[in-house]
Amino acid sequence: MRVPIGIVGFGSYLPGRTVTNAEVASWSGTTEDWIETATGIRERRYADDNEATSDLAIAAARAALGDDEGLRSRLAAIVLATSTPDQPQPATAALVQRALGLPGVPSFDLNAVCSGFLYALTIVEAMLTRSAPDATALVIGADKYSAIMNRADRRTVSLFGDGAGAVVLGQVPDGYGIHATHLITDGQYSEMIEVPGGGTRRPVGSPGTTEQDLLFRMNGFAVREYVLRTLPAAVHAVLGTAGMKLSEIDRLIVHQANPNLVELCAAELGVPLEKVPLTAVELGNTAVASVPVTLDSAHRRQPLRRGERILLAAVGGGLSTGAVLLTWY
Secondary structure, eight states: OOOOEEEEEEEEEOOSEEEEHHHHHHHHTOOHHHHHHHHOOOEEEEOOTTOOHHHHHHHHHHHHHTTOHHHHHTEEEEEEEOSSOSSSSSOHHHHHHHHHTOTTOOEEEEOOGGGHHHHHHHHHHHHHTTSOTTOEEEEEEEEOGGGGOOTTOHHHHTTBOOEEEEEEEEEOOTTOEEEEEEEEEOGGGGGGEEOOSSSSSSOTTOTTOOGGGGSOEEOHHHHHHHHHHHHHHHHHHHHHHHTOOGGGOSEEEEOOSOHHHHHHHHHHHTOOGGGSOOOHHHHOBOGGGHHHHHHHHHHHHSOOOTTOEEEEEEEETTTEEEEEEEEOO
């Protein structure tokens, strides 16, 4: 019999610097009105220059663990979803583990870009079903996209902000926790979202590799069409696996690509906006952090109640899509 695994702790962290549309417009040669009309975003948060992805992740992890020594002492894994690691190696999760004072706990990174948090949830849920009954695991989504932005490209620099969110997974009573997950990768579209330079195919300093190749790029129109096609399909697929209907879902936590796209996805699914929490207006697209950050924000605005059915969904580079359906405990 499969052990039910659910969220037993959660938290988030946002850096202190607010970056307005006026500032972004001054970098990219556009206007504040264009940014807000095109994206729905008004501002976003940037980490300081000396603040790395691991620093964001550590702060979110501490918020999720709180003062509960029991959660810490029973940790069986730390998984960090990120596409902006501190350095190529070691895994940024190892740096998080060291800072948290948790030697010996298996720790690794996962990169499925903005869908990575849901990929990590799926993997860690499976890991915990083979662990001790009281085992817990820390799943973090953290990104510092301000470090890889092309500030001259209004189409991308207007979208992204920095942040981190984390959850602690553990065993919950029957009927609660994660019911179903659904993951997709369409590698044939990998060039739609990418940082082409800096890896082993095009190393830093290699012939033909420029500084621009080390920065984020995206085919926004093509990605938008992919999201509107694939995210609703993933939502219906995970509902089908769980034997539930969309009308039974209390909150739909969607990756905050931008407010306009979140609203289009809700309309495509026929879900009322009051069921779809929104953080991108003030925070922008916090990449892999957007789902856990929005979950935490939704709880702060209206506390999650035991028995609520929550559906998490995201699309990211790869191109990758994920959906996770759970009942809150």
